[in-house]
Amino acid sequence: MIAKCPEHVVVDFSGVTFIDSSGLAVLINAMQDMKEYGGKPTLAGINTNVRSIFDRASRDPFFLIYRRDDELLAAY
Numbered sequence: 001m002i003a004k005c006p007e008h009v010v011v012d013f014s015g016v017t018f019i020d021s022s023g024l025a026v027l028i029n030a031m032q033d034m035k036e037y038g039g040k041p042t043l044a045g046i047n048t049n050v051r052s053i054f055d056r057a058s059r060d061p062f063f064l065i066y067r068r069d070d071e072l073l074a075a076y
Contacts (some may be wrong), residue, residue, distance in 0.1 A: 002033045009034065014045030019053055 001009065011027070013019075031041045046054070 002030055002039075005037045006039060008040055008042060010042045010044055012045050013043055013047070013050055016050055017047065019050055024053075 009030070027041070027043075034041055043054075
């Protein structure tokens with residue numbers, strides 16, 4: 001998907017209950033690839049448990065994160 005250079009990619013985390021360092025690495029690599037051409041990754045539907053993993057890993061500055069779909073839709 002990233003090879004097509006989309007302007008925005010939204011990753012829906014509504015069904016995700018856990019993410020480990022491998023998952024974070026995949027997201028960071030995708031973000032870096034998108035940054036090269038000016039794209040913006042967005043994470044949506046993150047529950048409290050997964051959000052705490054992002055908070056501890058200090059990854060929030062890399063991604064736009066919306067907890068609720070209505071926040072995401074309002075941003076676009």
